[in-house]
Amino acid sequence: MFDRLISRLRGSRSGDERPDRVSVLLPFLIISAGLGVLAWRSYELSIRMERGVNTLAVQYAGYAAEITARRVDAALRAEFAGANDQWQQIERRSETPGDNSVREWLNKNEWIVTAIYVPDRDPASSVYVSELPEEKPGAPRLGREFFTSSGMVRYTFDPDRLLARVHSAIRQQPLVRNSSTAGLEVGQRADVTVVPFKNQSGLVRLPGGFAFISPLSPPLQSYAIRAEVRTAYVGSGWENQRVVSFWASLVALALMAIGAFLAIRGMNQEADTMRLREALIANVSHELRTPLAMIRLGAETLKIGSKLSEKERRDLEDQILREVLHLSHLVENVLDVARIQNQTGRALAFTPVHPRDLVTNLMTSYESWILSKGFNVTVEIDDNIEPQMWDRDSVSRALLNLIDNAMKYSGDNKRIDVCVRQNPEYVVIEVRDHDIGIDDRDLNRIFDPYYRAKFSDTQTRRGAGLGLTLVQQITMAHGGRVEVDSQPGEGSTFRLLLPRSVSTESAGVAGLVQSKPLPS
C-alpha cells in the first residue's frame, strides 16, 4: 500500500501534474492510519480486558462459592460439635439424664427441634422431648445422631434455623490475598446466598455476570452456596473504555476527514487562482502585445514612409486609432473586472437613466465602428420604459461588450438584433446574433474570467475572455442576472435582466438601496 503511495507520489512529482495534492494529503493519511491502528489496538485491548474481566469473575465466583461453602460447613460442624459437647457435659453431671436434662439441652441449642435419648442400659426408658410447636407442617427436618458412653442421642433440627445461626460465615466476603504482592487486595465482591440445591453445581451464566453454585456437605447436602459476581463489579461499560475509545477514534477520524477535505478544497481554490493568473498572463499579454505591435508598425511606417499615398497614410492612421481604441477597451475591461471583483475603487454611481437614451447614445457613438465591420444592427425599444436607476457607464459597457461579443462570434451572417423591453419585474436588454452559437459544453463556463470558447482560435477572434464576465458582474451589481439562449449554428441570445425601479418618485430611495455593494 505504502509502496504504491510512494510510487504515486514520485510519479506525480516527476509528472509535475499535481504534486501538491498527494504531499498535502500524506500527513493526513499517516495520521489517520495511526489513529486507525490506535483505535483498533484499543478496541482489541478492551475486548481482551473484557475477556479478562469475565475470567476473573468466573474464577472469583467459584472461589467465593467454594470458600463460603467450606466455611459454612466448618461452622455447621462446629455447631454439631458444640451440641455434642453440651450433651456430654449434661451426661457428666447426672448419671441418668432425664426429661429435664434433654429439655435443657434443647433450650441451649434452639435449632434442634426434637431429641430422643436412648440409654444403653434400658432402651425402653428413652426420653423424648419435642420443642416448639410446628410453625409450618411441611418444614424440612433433618435427623442426626451421636453416641455417648451411656447411650445414644438422636435429634432432628431445622436446617433453616441452623443456617441462620451460621449467617455470619455466609456474610463474610472472601478476600483474595496474595503474599507475594503484599498489600494488594483484589477489590471484588460476590453476592453470596444460600439456595436449595437442585443437582446443578458449578458455573451458571447470567446476563450480566456469573454465578457459581457449590453444595454444602451432608447433612445439609440439599443446600448450596451460590456466589454471584457481576462483571459490572469488576468494570465494564464506561469503565471498560471500549465505547470511549471507539467513539473517540471515530470522531478523530471524522475530524481528519474534514481536515483533509478542507485542505483539498483550499488547494483546489488555489489551483483555480493559479489557473486564472496563468490565463490572464497568457490572454492579456497576447492581447496587449498585438495592438501594440500594430500601432508600432503603423507608426514606424508613417515615420519612414514618405512615399506613401494619401489613402495608405489614412489607412495607417485608422489602424493606429483602431488599435488604440481596442487597447483602451481591453484595459478598461480588465480594470473593471478587477474593481468589481474586489469591491474596491468607486462604487457604481446610480443615476436615473432612460434606457432608450442609453441605447441610442451608444449606437450613435459606435455606429461607424459597427458599420466598418460590416454589421447590421437593428434596435427595437419599448417606448413605455421609465428612467431607471442605473450606473450609466457600466450598463453601456455591458451592452457594448455584448454587441462586441456578438460581432466577434459571428461568421457570414452579420446581423445583430438589440431589443429593449420590459416585463413587470425587469427591464430586459436583449442582444441576438444569428450565427455560430455556443456549444453546450461551453455554455456554463462563458462567464468565467479569461475563459474562451474552445473553438475560438485566438488569432482571429481577439479578446481577453473578460467581456462576458464583466457583463455578468455589472448586471449582478445592479441586482439582475444574465440569461443565455443558444443553439449551435443558429445563434445566441443574451438577455440582461435588470430589476425595474419602482417609480420615479421613489427612485432616490431605490438608488440608495441599490447602491449597496452586492455580492458578486
Place this chain on the structure above:
Amino acid sequence: MVLAIAQEPKCHTPAKECERQIRQMLSGRRYLGVDLDEGKPGLVIKSVKADSPASRAELKEGDRLMAVNGKSMEKATVKMFKEALAEARQTGRLWLIVQRRGAYKKVEARLEPYPQEYIEKVISGHLAQAHNVASGGGQ
C-alpha cells in the same frame, strides 16, 4: 398425678405428632442391648438387657470386648464401639471377640430393631410426662 397437674404441659407439639416422631426415630434402629464401661484394655460389659440380641448371643456381664468386626477395641472408648456398631447397621451382623475369665471367645451377634413394646413404653412415658395423658393408654 397432682404433680402433673401442677406442672403445665411441657410439650407443645400435639400428642399424635410426638408419637409419630418417636416411632420414626426408634423404628429401624438396631440395638445390641448391652451397657458398657471402659475398662482398659477392652470394654467391660456392665449389664446385659434381658431378651435382647446380646442376651441371645450369650454375652455375659463382666465380659471384655476386645474386637468388633475386625477392629481392635483394646484401647477403644464406648463411643468408638458405638460407631463400629453404627457401621454394621446395614448388615446387622457383629463378630465380636470377647475375653471371658481370661479366655478369648468368638461371638456372633445379630443386631435387632427395638422391640415394639419398648417403643410403646417410650411413647406412653413421654405422653404421661409431657402431655398429661394417663400412661398405659398406648396408641
